[in-house]
Amino acid sequence: MIAERLEKATPENWMFPPAEGWTFDQVKDLELPFDWELVDGVVVVRGRAVPWHNKVRSSLERHLEDCRTEPYAVLAEQCVLVDEYNPPVPDVVVFEKQGFDLLDAEYVPVEKAVLLIEVVSPGSRQDDRVRKPAMYAAAGVQYYWRVERGDDGLPEVHEFWLPVGKRAYIPAPLHPVHRGKLETDVPFPVTIDLATLVEL
Structure with missing residues (x-):
C-alpha cells in the first residue's frame, strides 16, 4: 500500500x-x-513572480531568439534535467538543439544547455545567487547570467563563465556586470539596451 x-x-x-x-x-x-x-x-x-520579473524574462527570451545563431535554440521557463532529483526551471535556457525533439521532449538535458539565466525575485535571491549557479556549474553549463533589479529599476546582468576543467563560475573577465547595455560574444554575439527589457 x-x-x-x-x-x-x-x-x-x-x-x-x-x-x-x-x-x-x-x-x-x-x-x-x-x-x-x-x-x-x-x-x-516558489514565490510568485512580480510583473517586473516576468517582463524582463520574456524580453530577454525575445532578444536572444532574435540574435541566436546555429546550433542554438532559446526557451523560457523550461525544465532542465540536472539529475532525477533536481529538474530546475531557469527563466531562460539557451541550448544546443541537435537531436532535440520539440514534440516529444519533456525537458532540456543539462548537457545540451550552454547558457542558463535567472531573473532574481525577492523570493529567489538565495537560490539564484548561490544554490542554482553552484548546481549549474557542477553540471558543466558553460555560461550563467543572473539578472538583478538595479536601484534605478533597470535590469543589471551579472555574467559568469565556467573555466575549462573547473566546477565553479567566475565573473566574465571583460564585463562581469552589464549596466545600461549588455554586450557579449558568448554563447553568440548579443547586444541589448537593458532599458528596453522593461518597456511596456
Missing part, C-alpha cells in the same frame, strides 16, 4: 517524499495550486 502510494506524487502526498526523495518522473504530472520546484527530491514552494 505504501509503495503504491509513493509511485507518484499527488496533491495529497507531495509533502511526504520517499526516503530517497521524489524523482522527476514521479512529479512531472503533479498539479498544485501554487508554483513549485523539485529540489533534491523535495517539492519546494
Whole structure:
C-alpha cells in the first residue's frame, strides 16, 4: 500500500517524499495550486513572480531568439534535467538543439544547455545567487547570467563563465556586470539596451 502510494506524487502526498526523495518522473504530472520546484527530491514552494520579473524574462527570451545563431535554440521557463532529483526551471535556457525533439521532449538535458539565466525575485535571491549557479556549474553549463533589479529599476546582468576543467563560475573577465547595455560574444554575439527589457 505504501509503495503504491509513493509511485507518484499527488496533491495529497507531495509533502511526504520517499526516503530517497521524489524523482522527476514521479512529479512531472503533479498539479498544485501554487508554483513549485523539485529540489533534491523535495517539492519546494516558489514565490510568485512580480510583473517586473516576468517582463524582463520574456524580453530577454525575445532578444536572444532574435540574435541566436546555429546550433542554438532559446526557451523560457523550461525544465532542465540536472539529475532525477533536481529538474530546475531557469527563466531562460539557451541550448544546443541537435537531436532535440520539440514534440516529444519533456525537458532540456543539462548537457545540451550552454547558457542558463535567472531573473532574481525577492523570493529567489538565495537560490539564484548561490544554490542554482553552484548546481549549474557542477553540471558543466558553460555560461550563467543572473539578472538583478538595479536601484534605478533597470535590469543589471551579472555574467559568469565556467573555466575549462573547473566546477565553479567566475565573473566574465571583460564585463562581469552589464549596466545600461549588455554586450557579449558568448554563447553568440548579443547586444541589448537593458532599458528596453522593461518597456511596456
